[in-house]
Amino acid sequence: MLDQLLQLVFNGLVTGSIFAIGAIGASLVWGVLRIGNFAHGDYMALGAFTTFTANVLLGLPLVVSALLGVAATSLFAVLAHQLVLKPMRGRGLTSVFIVTVGLAFVIRNTLFLVFGSGARRFDIDQAEVYVVGPIRMSPGQAITIVCALIAIGLVGWLLSSTNIGRSMRAVAENSDLAAVTGVDTDGLATITWLITGALAGLAGICLGLVQGTFDASFGAYTLFLIFTAVVLGGIGSAYGALGGGLALGLVMEVSTWDGFAGGLDPRYKLILAFIALILMLLVRPEGLFGKARIV
Amino acid sequence: MLEFWLFVLATAGIYTIFSLGLLVQFGIAGLPNFGNGAFMAISAYAMAISVVNGLPMWAAAPVGIGAAVLFGLLLAIPTVRLRSDYLAVATIAAGEIVRYLALNLQELTGGAAGTVNLLGPGIAADYNSSWLRFQSGVRGLISNLVGQRVPSDVAFIAILWPVALLLLAAVWYMVRSPWGRTLRAIREDETAVAALGKDVFAYKLQAFSVGAALAGVAGLFFAWQVSSFSPDDFRPTLTFYAFVIVILGGKTNVWAVPVGAVLFAGIFAGTRFLDFWPLSVFASGDRAYLRLVLVGLGLIVLVIWRPQGIFGNRREDALET
Amino acid sequence: MKPKDAILSASHVGMRFKGLVAVDDVSLAVARGSITALIGPNGAGKTTLFNCLSGFLPGAAGSVVFDGRRIDGLPPHRRSRAGLVRTFQIPRIFHRLTLIENMLVADRAQPGDALFGCFMRRGATLARTRAATEQARDLLALLSIERLADDYAGTLSGGQRKLLELGRVLMTDPKMILLDEPMAGVNPALGGKLLERVEHLRQERGITFLFVEHDMEMVMRVSDRVVVLDQGRVIADGPPDTIRADLRVIDAYLGRADLGASA
Ligand SMILES: Nc1ncnc2c1ncn2[C@@H]1O[C@H](COP(=O)(O)OP(=O)(O)OP(=O)(O)O)[C@@H](O)[C@H]1O
Numbered sequence: 001m002l003d004q005l006l007q008l009v010f011n012g013l014v015t016g017s018i019f020a021i022g023a024i025g026a027s028l029v030w031g032v033l034r035i036g037n038f039a040h041g042d043y044m045a046l047g048a049f050t051t052f053t054a055n056v057l058l059g060l061p062l063v064v065s066a067l068l069g070v071a072a073t074s075l076f077a078v079l080a081h082q083l084v085l086k087p088m089r090g091r092g093l094t095s096v097f098i099v100t101v102g103l104a105f106v107i108r109n110t111l112f113l114v115f116g117s118g119a120r121r122f123d124i125d126q127a128e129v130y131v132v133g134p135i136r137m138s139p140g141q142a143i144t145i146v147c148a149l150i151a152i153g154l155v156g157w158l159l160s161s162t163n164i165g166r167s168m169r170a171v172a173e174n175s176d177l178a179a180v181t182g183v184d185t186d187g188l189a190t191i192t193w194l195i196t197g198a199l200a201g202l203a204g205i206c207l208g209l210v211q212g213t214f215d216a217s218f219g220a221y222t223l224f225l226i227f228t229a230v231v232l233g234g235i236g237s238a239y240g241a242l243g244g245g246l247a248l249g250l251v252m253e254v255s256t257w258d259g260f261a262g263g264l265d266p267r268y269k270l271i272l273a274f275i276a277l278i279l280m281l282l283v284r285p286e287g288l289f290g291k292a293r294i295v
Numbered sequence: 296m297l298e299f300w301l302f303v304l305a306t307a308g309i310y311t312i313f314s315l316g317l318l319v320q321f322g323i324a325g326l327p328n329f330g331n332g333a334f335m336a337i338s339a340y341a342m343a344i345s346v347v348n349g350l351p352m353w354a355a356a357p358v359g360i361g362a363a364v365l366f367g368l369l370l371a372i373p374t375v376r377l378r379s380d381y382l383a384v385a386t387i388a389a390g391e392i393v394r395y396l397a398l399n400l401q402e403l404t405g406g407a408a409g410t411v412n413l414l415g416p417g418i419a420a421d422y423n424s425s426w427l428r429f430q431s432g433v434r435g436l437i438s439n440l441v442g443q444r445v446p447s448d449v450a451f452i453a454i455l456w457p458v459a460l461l462l463l464a465a466v467w468y469m470v471r472s473p474w475g476r477t478l479r480a481i482r483e484d485e486t487a488v489a490a491l492g493k494d495v496f497a498y499k500l501q502a503f504s505v506g507a508a509l510a511g512v513a514g515l516f517f518a519w520q521v522s523s524f525s526p527d528d529f530r531p532t533l534t535f536y537a538f539v540i541v542i543l544g545g546k547t548n549v550w551a552v553p554v555g556a557v558l559f560a561g562i563f564a565g566t567r568f569l570d571f572w573p574l575s576v577f578a579s580g581d582r583a584y585l586r587l588v589l590v591g592l593g594l595i596v597l598v599i600w601r602p603q604g605i606f607g608n609r610r611e612d613a614l615e616t
Numbered sequence: 617m618k619p620k621d622a623i624l625s626a627s628h629v630g631m632r633f634k635g636l637v638a639v640d641d642v643s644l645a646v647a648r649g650s651i652t653a654l655i656g657p658n659g660a661g662k663t664t665l666f667n668c669l670s671g672f673l674p675g676a677a678g679s680v681v682f683d684g685r686r687i688d689g690l691p692p693h694r695r696s697r698a699g700l701v702r703t704f705q706i707p708r709i710f711h712r713l714t715l716i717e718n719m720l721v722a723d724r725a726q727p728g729d730a731l732f733g734c735f736m737r738r739g740a741t742l743a744r745t746r747a748a749t750e751q752a753r754d755l756l757a758l759l760s761i762e763r764l765a766d767d768y769a770g771t772l773s774g775g776q777r778k779l780l781e782l783g784r785v786l787m788t789d790p791k792m793i794l795l796d797e798p799m800a801g802v803n804p805a806l807g808g809k810l811l812e813r814v815e816h817l818r819q820e821r822g823i824t825f826l827f828v829e830h831d832m833e834m835v836m837r838v839s840d841r842v843v844v845l846d847q848g849r850v851i852a853d854g855p856p857d858t859i860r861a862d863l864r865v866i867d868a869y870l871g872r873a874d875l876g877a878s879a
């Protein structure tokens with residue numbers, strides 16, 4: 001039973017890392033640019049499907065394909081910002097949200113149109129298993145762990161050691177202050193989307209690897225878990241999103257451990273996550289780790 | 296072809312009532328409730344469950360609407376104070392909770408297989424036979440009147456649309472009334488409304504409940520129109536479509552709602568008619584995706600470049616804050 | 617002043633934001649039917665004090681008695697209903713409502729304001745709408761914006777918005793009005809006219825005014841009493857002439873030089 005727990009903790013860390021990678025970007029655009037991006041899950045799917053195209057249809061190695069997928073999603077996010085979201089500057093939060101709903105429809109159904117509704121998979125050996133001590137690990141999980149470490153390291157460096165990263169955090173924490181101190185908001189928005197798109201693409205690829213198969217709506221199904229991670233960590237906080245994602249992944253996996261009176265019925269995992277999302281929005285929208293802010 | 300238009304009209308009538316609720320919540324009161332589809336589901340299920348448990352249909356119908364309003368209040372009480380993007384996310388999540396619960400509480404709802412399983416697998420449950428009797432009575436009346444046997448959809452439409460028009464008129468009058476004016480003021484600046492001595496929270500609950508009740512009515516007609524429905528009929532996209540309809544009409548324009556609904560139902564029922572070039576390049580199954588791409592594009596274009604909708608007032612919308 | 621003459625008496629009102637004490641143990645009584653000015657440098661806590669009195673800062677300390685009733689603890693709309701209404705320093709108008717509609721929202725005697733009220737009390741609703749509309753037009757005329765009555769409020773200039781807000785609080789038939797810089801941005805000639813109107817309302821309807829104003833000339837001209845706030849504390853309180861002479865006030869102003877030399 002302890003082995004089961006260790007395995008669940010490991011699985012939780014893997015899915016948690018995916019939530020975290022997805023959530024960091026979603027949190028940045030929500031906090032910095034005031035965009036609750038409903039299409040974020042579909043950006044993830046876009047990353048997975050461009051990688052799928054390069055990897056399976058064109059036969060390129062997975063690593064190269066994944067880099068292409070990340071780059072494509074990143075560029076797409078910037079393009080969508082320029083064409084669709086930038087013209088919405090100064091409009092209400094709801095109008096912006098609705099535009100992202102439209103964007104989600106366009107991306108998801110274009111993917112369905114191009115790739116059909118069947119399940120897709122990357123060109124890796126799904127049956128292979130690495131055994132490390134008591135833990136069994138699929139190649140997808142191993143890749144995810146490595147990617148997560150690299151991505152999180154890069155983002156951490158960017159936010160803490162570069163000017164643009166510092167301005168981002170300043171804006172997320174207090175947009176009025178940042179406006180006064182003269183942050184280049186246009187450049188900031190573009191870079192925020194560049195990072196967010198790349199992270200979303202990576203999250204989609206990792207999720208596709210870990211799940212094994214995926215279709216065009218698999219990102220959308222994950223969206224609310226990503227949002228839950230964002231809100232748990234505090235909207236706008238990259239480190240919060242990291243913590244929120246990992247915590248969510250762990251809780252969702254470990255809750256099914258037999259040690260908890262036979263474990264939670266996995267069917268209710270999603271419901272629990274949604275309830276957590278609503279409760280957090282109600283009680284602590286500044287996140288589990290954030291400081292309460294007045295007004 | 297007649298069949299097609301009858302289907303469009305029936306669907307549009309249901310969408311009209313449903314979107315009208317959203318118009319009150321979102322267009323008038325400024326509450327973007329993305330979970331309104333859940334109230335439609337709750338009403339449909341509450342009615343169906345009541346009927347199979349022995350309640351007559353005309354008593355079960357108000358039970359359905361009452362359940363929708365009750366759940367509406369339950370959701371509204373904690374959430375209507377939230378910032379609008381939080382409200383949007385919280386309400387979608389709430390709608391999804393309802394859908395997942397309906398999927399998982401199989402003994403109560405029949406689960407994913409739908410309401411044919413209301414009494415358990417293998418026992419065909421039937422919640423709309425008294426509705427069908429009523430409908431065929433109306434069909435007989437109309438057939439006598441026109442001297443020719445009419446399709447049963449005609450009877451459905453003949454019951455649905457007068458109700459829809461009545462509700463349209465009622466909402467139109469309410470929106471223009473001082474009550475509606477206060478809601479519009481809340482949409483613009485709720486702090487100022489509170490400073491003028493109005494209980495903003497109470498007004499928001501009222502707007503939310505009116506919207507939930509209308510979703511409830513739509514849910515009843517939906518349940519009557521089909522003989523079995525399942526939780527997946529109430530996916531979040533259902534509410535998104537209603538948003539498209541309301542935005543199409545300019546968010547506050549009550550009489551634009553049925554026009555948007557007919558347009559929308561037409562696009563949705565009509566993929567098989569979208570078989571001309573260049574659309575004919577796509578297989579008919581793919582055209583279903585294509586139309587959703589078009590709906591998404593339409594929504595984007597509308598919100599960015601024509602926020603006043605098709606009928607709205609440009610001058611008014613330029614003042615959005 | 618004895619408490620019984622006071623329409624509003626606040627004791628030990630305080631408000632802090634994180635480390636900052638914005639309002640620091642303020643006790644203040646306002647005589648019924650008086651016009652009191654609240655002055656002080658930028659950031660002194662005047663607006664915050666208004667927020668405490670009108671209920672927009674639930675975390676505020678201290679007690680507030682209005683018209684013989686404890687109102688601290690009541691939400692803003694209940695305080696407003698009690699007859700204590702306020703305007704905002706940055707006007708809060710309803711952009712996509714016309715001026716007339718803005719005014720009518722403030723009407724308190726409207727039965728159609730209730731859910732289904734327009735159906736259940738149809739006649740009364742229509743009659744009240746007629747009467748209130750007439751009243752609203754008169755007020756707009758008084759404020760010299762009646763020709764804009766059917767325009768959207770979002771098209772108004774800053775000064776016009778101030779005027780509309782003033783009109784709106786007058787529609788509520790208040791006992792006491794808190795005005796936060798009512799004349800900021802308003803043309804001086806019209807400002808003078810409004811001051812006369814304030815005097816008139818006080819005399820005719822016994823409305824009490826507490827107002828924040830930076831223009832010392834205006835303050836000295838209309839107020840019966842001046843309260844000076846600095847760094848959240850009341851540093852002076854008395855008739856205009858006494859205050860004018862009060863050195864500490866001059867110091868508070870000139871030391872920060874943000875009000876000009878008009879004091
Ligand atoms: N919501 C808030 N959160 C944090 N600090 C606040 C808040 N509201 C006001 N303050 C601070 O409290 C102090 C008093 O502000 P207040 O607006 O009451 O001043 P004021 O006297 O009205 O100034 P002005 O003449 O410029 O309008 C200021 O230092 C301000 O920064």
Ligand SMILES: [Mg+2]
Nearest residue numbers: 662663664705
């Ligand atoms: Mg102020």
